[in-house]
Amino acid sequence: DWTMEGFIDSAVNKISKIEGDVLCGVSGGIDSTVAALLIHKAIGNRLKCVFVNNGLLRLNEEIEIKEMFEKNFNVNFTMVDAVQDFLSKLKGIEDPERKRKIIGEEFINVFTDFAKNKGPFKWLAQGTLYPDVIESGVSKGPAAVIKSHHNVGGLPDWLDLEILEPLRELYKDEVRKIAKILGVPEKLFMRHPFPGPGLAVRIIGEVTPKKLQISKVASKIVEDELIASGFYGKVWQAYAAVGDDKAVGVVGDERKYGNIVMIRVVDSIDAMTADWTRLPHELLEKISNRITNEVEDVTWVTYAISSKPPATIEPQ
Numbered sequence: 001d002w003t004m005e006g007f008i009d010s011a012v013n014k015i016s017k018i019e020g021d022v023l024c025g026v027s028g029g030i031d032s033t034v035a036a037l038l039i040h041k042a043i044g045n046r047l048k049c050v051f052v053n054n055g056l057l058r059l060n061e062e063i064e065i066k067e068m069f070e071k072n073f074n075v076n077f078t079m080v081d082a083v084q085d086f087l088s089k090l091k092g093i094e095d096p097e098r099k100r101k102i103i104g105e106e107f108i109n110v111f112t113d114f115a116k117n118k119g120p121f122k123w124l125a126q127g128t129l130y131p132d133v134i135e136s137g138v139s140k141g142p143a144a145v146i147k148s149h150h151n152v153g154g155l156p157d158w159l160d161l162e163i164l165e166p167l168r169e170l171y172k173d174e175v176r177k178i179a180k181i182l183g184v185p186e187k188l189f190m191r192h193p194f195p196g197p198g199l200a201v202r203i204i205g206e207v208t209p210k211k212l213q214i215s216k217v218a219s220k221i222v223e224d225e226l227i228a229s230g231f232y233g234k235v236w237q238a239y240a241a242v243g244d245d246k247a248v249g250v251v252g253d254e255r256k257y258g259n260i261v262m263i264r265v266v267d268s269i270d271a272m273t274a275d276w277t278r279l280p281h282e283l284l285e286k287i288s289n290r291i292t293n294e295v296e297d298v299t300w301v302t303y304a305i306s307s308k309p310p311a312t313i314e315p316q
């Protein structure tokens, strides 16, 4: 009899038998959050969660993540402020794949430092789901809640961590049900998927503090207006991108040369293909007005009307 309550009891029971401290990197996404909460239920403060703030998340998201873990769940949680590290590594970099590579490597650096300095840890927890397990060719077995092998995720071998993957029997919709049972705020598990490299793939060209700020504040307006109009839950992803293109606007009786923001809203089933969302013109107008009024230095707002293929969902 496979109920989610039954799964939780049995996973907690199995995890409570392990020895040693567990390190869990959390992103604020549902998988790592649920993995951490199951382990926390089983071993309390022997679980240490670390969240690397790379400065590339959505507006105020790092504060929401910290508050959720510390206040809602009383988890041993550390936020590593690596914003300046990431920004300086990304300085001058315009190529999308180089940006991804730099972000991945810097994450491993910061995470490894934490593991080395705050340990010793015996286990590394990961929010791996069943579809990831099939993809990697490992079969699903009855004792699969705890599976240990070495050197996963690009971490150095000498850390010598065993892998703890409490979600490896589950599909995404099952993880959502467990999140609900464990009391994860609805806002978190109803939120759109967000790329690992964060706003670096929504900022065209070099990532600068100014472009980050524009993308964050304008994307918040897009999200808020979609929520208010009931569209948020119906679309796959929605955000505001920004690059280096500028266009002239008028403020009072002065001409002002400001940034162009590109709104991207798409429908999709699995992100392999995507169609641009036919939002009502009135809604687009409202979003545009709010962005030019509320986001400093933005003079024009455009709407991306390319589907995938030939475009992709993210511009970088």
Ligand code: XMP
Binding pocket: 100, 193, 194, 195, 196, 197, 201, 237, 271, 272, 308, 311, 312, 313, 314, 315
């Ligand atoms: P594209 O832009 O390729 O995106 O159509 C497809 C889906 O993947 C997400 N995405 C990423 N996710 N690392 C990630 O974890 C990445 O480098 C990355 N690039 C794109 C994107 O948000 C969309 O859901």
